[in-house]
Amino acid sequence: MAAVGETNRTSAARAFFEELAHRGHEPLLRRLSGTIRFDLTGGRRTEHWYVTVRKGDVAVSRQDAEADAILRTDRALFDDLATGRANAMAATLRGAMQPEGDVGLIVSFQRLFPGPARGAREGTRPVTAR
Secondary structure (H helix, E strand, O other), rough: OOOOHHHHHHHHHHHHHHHHHHOOHHHHHHEEEEEEEEEEEEEOOOEEEEEEEEEEEEEEOOOOOOOOOOEEHHHHHHHHOOOOOOOHHHHOOOOOOEEEEOOOHHHHHHHOOOOOOOOOOOOOOOOOOO
């Protein structure tokens, strides 16, 4: 049985990549071509997402194959990236994500992550009225 919250993290990653695949073409990546493998770890398990970009045309699979760039991170952090609660560059600088290969490709790809909610800072949750 999954731990509480684990399903949500997996769902956030799956939702992000499925939405990306569904778009098929991403204008923000129109000048980009290459492959990125995301290795999302959780306990002893590693989840692989493989993204191929050809001048903005995007394909997503679950391959564990060689790629131009590889990004390794914890599933919980990726959940925060995919929902705008964390910043990819800040996470990389503090060592929470390990990029390999074509880092320029990863930097360009990070533009697809949503920005933080208005007024929210990384590591905080919006305050709600009670």
